[in-house]
Amino acid sequence: MIHFEKGRLRSFFKQWQLQSMVIPGIVWMIVFCYVPMFWLIIAFMDYSIAKPLFQSPFVGLKHFQDFLTDERFWRSIRNTLGMSSIKLLLGFPIPIFFALLLNEIRRLAFKRTVQTISYLPHFIAWTIFGGITLNWLGEGGVVNQLFMMLGLQDREILYISDPKYFWWITYFTDTLKETGWSAIIYIAAIAGIDPQLYEAAELDGAGRFQKMWHITIQSIRPTIAILFILAVSGMLGSNFEQIFILENNMNIKMAESLDLYIYNMGLVSGRHSFSTAVLFVRSIIALCLLLLANYTSKKLTGDGIF
Amino acid sequence: MILKKRRRFSLFEAVNTIIMIAICFITLYPFWFVLINSLNSPEQAMLGTVNWFPEQFSLASYSVVFNDKALMHGFLVTILRTIVGTLVHVLFTAIVAYGMSKKYLIGQKVYMRIALITMLFSGGLIPSFILMTKLGLYDHFLVFIIPAMYTFFNMVIFMSFFRTIPTSLEESAKVDGASDYQVLFRIVFPNSMAVLATISLFSAVYHWNDYYQGVIYIYSQENLPMQTILYKIVAENAVSFMQQQAMAQFGARLPSNSIKFASMMVATLPILLFYPFIQRYLVKGVMIGAIKG
Numbered sequence: 001m002i003h004f005e006k007g008r009l010r011s012f013f014k015q016w017q018l019q020s021m022v023i024p025g026i027v028w029m030i031v032f033c034y035v036p037m038f039w040l041i042i043a044f045m046d047y048s049i050a051k052p053l054f055q056s057p058f059v060g061l062k063h064f065q066d067f068l069t070d071e072r073f074w075r076s077i078r079n080t081l082g083m084s085s086i087k088l089l090l091g092f093p094i095p096i097f098f099a100l101l102l103n104e105i106r107r108l109a110f111k112r113t114v115q116t117i118s119y120l121p122h123f124i125a126w127t128i129f130g131g132i133t134l135n136w137l138g139e140g141g142v143v144n145q146l147f148m149m150l151g152l153q154d155r156e157i158l159y160i161s162d163p164k165y166f167w168w169i170t171y172f173t174d175t176l177k178e179t180g181w182s183a184i185i186y187i188a189a190i191a192g193i194d195p196q197l198y199e200a201a202e203l204d205g206a207g208r209f210q211k212m213w214h215i216t217i218q219s220i221r222p223t224i225a226i227l228f229i230l231a232v233s234g235m236l237g238s239n240f241e242q243i244f245i246l247e248n249n250m251n252i253k254m255a256e257s258l259d260l261y262i263y264n265m266g267l268v269s270g271r272h273s274f275s276t277a278v279l280f281v282r283s284i285i286a287l288c289l290l291l292l293a294n295y296t297s298k299k300l301t302g303d304g305i306f
Numbered sequence: 307m308i309l310k311k312r313r314r315f316s317l318f319e320a321v322n323t324i325i326m327i328a329i330c331f332i333t334l335y336p337f338w339f340v341l342i343n344s345l346n347s348p349e350q351a352m353l354g355t356v357n358w359f360p361e362q363f364s365l366a367s368y369s370v371v372f373n374d375k376a377l378m379h380g381f382l383v384t385i386l387r388t389i390v391g392t393l394v395h396v397l398f399t400a401i402v403a404y405g406m407s408k409k410y411l412i413g414q415k416v417y418m419r420i421a422l423i424t425m426l427f428s429g430g431l432i433p434s435f436i437l438m439t440k441l442g443l444y445d446h447f448l449v450f451i452i453p454a455m456y457t458f459f460n461m462v463i464f465m466s467f468f469r470t471i472p473t474s475l476e477e478s479a480k481v482d483g484a485s486d487y488q489v490l491f492r493i494v495f496p497n498s499m500a501v502l503a504t505i506s507l508f509s510a511v512y513h514w515n516d517y518y519q520g521v522i523y524i525y526s527q528e529n530l531p532m533q534t535i536l537y538k539i540v541a542e543n544a545v546s547f548m549q550q551q552a553m554a555q556f557g558a559r560l561p562s563n564s565i566k567f568a569s570m571m572v573a574t575l576p577i578l579l580f581y582p583f584i585q586r587y588l589v590k591g592v593m594i595g596a597i598k599g
Contacts (some may be wrong), residue, residue, distance in 0.1 A: 012412045017486035018405045022417055025402030028456050029424050036429025036437055049436060098329070101322055110326070116585055117330045123577055123588070124337075125515035127533050128570050131540035132336045135563065142339070176332065184589060208318060241518055245541050259431075266432040267522065279430040287427050 043277040063277035073278065076261035079167075079254055084235040086171045092231055095179050096224065099186035100212060115187070118180025130245030133173050134160055160246070163254035170242060185227065189220040222301050229300075233293035236286055258282060337578065344368070344567035367568035377569060380532035387450040387531060388513040395509045396502060398455045403464030404490050425458045431522075438523055445525040450513070460505050467501040468494060504587045511588075514577065536573050539566055 012019065039053075043063060047056045067073045098118070105111040121129065136142040137159040147153045159165045197215050206214065238257035247255035256264065262282070266275030297303065347362035371377060405411060406418065429437075434453075435444075443449040475497070476489050484492070495502065520534030 008412065015410075015412060015486075018408055018411050019413075021401045021405035021486070021490075022411065025398070025405070025456060025461070026417055026420055028398075029420060031441075032434075032437070032453055032456075033424040033428060036433035037427060038429075039433035039436055040429055042433070042436075049439060101325060104319070104322055105326060106319070110323075114326045114330055116582070117333050119585070119589075120578075120581060121333060123511050123515070123581065124574060125517065125533055125536075125577075127515075127517050127536040127540055128340075128574050129336075131536070131566060131570050132340060134540060135566070136336075180333070244518070244521070245537060248541075262431055267435060272432055272436065276430075276432045279432055283427060283430055290426060 040276060040280050040283070042273050043280040045273055047273045047276075049272060059273075063274045064281070066274060067278050072256070073261065075253070076256050076258045079256055080236060080238050080258040082254075083167050083170050083238060083257065086167055087174060088231055088235065091171060091175055092228060094175055095182035096186055096220075098179055099183040099190060100216060102183070102187065103190050103216065104208070104212075115180070119184065120180070121177040122181035124177070126241040126245055129173065129177055130242065133169065133246060137165075137169065161248065161250040163251045166246070166251045166254040169246060170239070173246070174239065174242065185223060186220055189223040190216055193219045225300055226297055229293045229297050233286075233289040236282060236289065337574070340567045340570050340574075344564060344571045346564060367564040368572075370565050371568045371572055376527060376530075377532065377535055377572075379528065380530050380535040381572070383447070383529060384514060384532040387447070388510050391451050391454055391513040392506050392509040394451055394455055395457075395460075396506050399457065399460050399505070400464050400495070400498075400502065401490070402456065403461045404468055404494060406461065407465045407468040421458055421461065435522065444523055445529060447529050449523045450516075450519055450531070453519075454509075454513070460508075463505065464498075464501060467498055471497050500587070500590065504590050507584050507587050511577070532573055536569055539569055 042053070042056070044058055044060060045056045046059050046062075047053070102111060102114060105114070137144075139156060139158060143159065144153075144156045148156075159169065193216065197219070198211055201211050201215055236258060238259050240257075240259050240263075243255060243257055243260055244263075247260065258278070262275050262278050265271050265278070342357055342360045344367050345360040345363055345365070346357075347360075347364035347366065406414065406421075408414065411417075438444050438449055438453070443452065471494060475493055479489050479493050515533060517531070517533035517537045520529075520531045521537065524530050524534065
């Protein structure tokens with residue numbers, strides 16, 4: 001609590017201009033962040049949006065029991081973890097490789113051009129990127145034409161409607177869209193390495209790959225560690241804008257992530273309380289993961305994420 | 307330095323260069339594909355073959371897109387939300403951040419804690435949806451502006467930047483009798499143009515590209531942003547309605563693909579055109595963010 005001693009109160013009013021800058025921000029946070037947190041209470045009620053909050057009856061853990069016994073919920077957990085794991089295991093190293101290779105380009109103008117082009121897709125809307133994906137993977141699309149020309153398949157495959165391809169589609173499109181952008185942080189870390197280290201290694205007769213492994217990778221290890229921890233802590237999340245545009249009735253079995261499940265149950269089917277119960281658990285687990293990530297980061301690098 | 311010999315172009319470098327060129331090609335070709343297919347004549351675009359240049363140049367698809375009232379209205383909504391949303395976000399977040407940047411501000415630590423918790427825990431989709439409904443923001447243009455007025459991340463970026471400005475500048479203005487607001491607008495903001503530009507660009511790109519808010523909160527046609535309409539065209543094949551209109555108008559049967567591609571092109575073109583000039587600022591932004599992290 002703020003102690004309202006006389007002097008403090010007086011100096012508070014003396015700073016009224018600065019206070020009037022910050023307080024609207026705090027009010028905004030209370031309305032748009034803290035009020036929704038409070039509304040999580042409807043997870044324990046049979047809430048109807050037409051009625052005032054406390055006219056709806058409390059039902060305890062009913063909705064929690066409901067979703068824990070819902071097969072579709074567990075399916076969405078499986079899909080979320082499946083897509084996140086592929087992205088983490090196969091996707092996480094790619095920007096690092098890209099940064100390492102880009103670093104070996106000696107012509108500055110070429111290097112800069114490649115870099116600029118590589119992060120362009122990050123700024124393109126998912127409507128566009130998803131639209132191209134749907135078109136290319138569809139009937140008579142570019143992917144089918146290309147694979148048939150190369151002899152990889154002998155007839156058309158409807159990639160987008162077949163659930164078994166969905167996780168891979170999210171992985172590939174995400175990699176295409178975000179690799180360049182994610183590499184920026186590694187490129188910056190590499191640029192900060194003391195060039196004397198490389199010169200010393202050259203004197204010792206180190207080759208290109210030895211330098212890459214012993215100097216470059218070792219120097220950017222803290223960056224890699226922090227980003228990896230953050231990626232792990234975000235595993236319950238999914239790229240909603242990506243999945244929402246690629247998903248359809250045919251691939252939903254593998255496409256419905258936890259966030260999409262919450263959306264479908266809450267806003268499409270109108271089961272607000274039920275969905276909020278799922279959200280409640282999701283938010284708490286996400287918080288735990290984030291705190292764990294912060295703790296791990298502190299242990300490893302001596303510095304927290306926040 | 308003398309020891310450094312000029313090496314020849316090695317095999318590794320040749321392979322590496324090829325990889326880099328391939329990456330550029332993979333990145334750029336999809337957009338080229340959309341462009342040429344939107345410019346193709348309807349008959350050609352229907353075939354959907356992979357091409358390098360339009361076989362028969364035609365602007366028919368664009369004339370359908372530009373004659374589509376819904377899409378053009380969506381375009382206006384997007385432009386409006388991009389301008390208003392960006393201005394409001396940058397002004398509001400920067401002003402809050404300036405107050406927060408003063409460590410002598412009474413309650414600063416409490417305020418920071420309140421702000422930090424919002425990053426760790428959130429109510430999420432359903433409670434936010436109920437809140438917007440109760441506030442009367444559901445299906446209202448302001449749903450694009452007010453909830454996007456502030457983000458913790460950008461506030462921290464502004465705050466740490468403002469702290470790097472030498473206090474002597476501000477103090478001398480204060481001695482001359484300037485108020486905090488005058489100091490902020492006449493001294494701090496003009497010295498922070500780089501960070502203001504960066505955050506503005508990020509905010510503008512967000513407002514331009516976002517389709518999700520429109521899907522969730524907008525019901526009536528008049529407030530639908532272009533990207534949400536595009537989402538319906540791309541994912542739900544809402545193109546057939548436009549096609550019917552086009553058929554009535556032009557008599558010809560335009561394949562839905564070329565209309566899709568033309569609308570996609572109209573929606574991305576501003577980003578593609580500005581991108582070469584603004585990308586420097588965007589990278590700068592992520593650097594400032596990363597240092598603070």
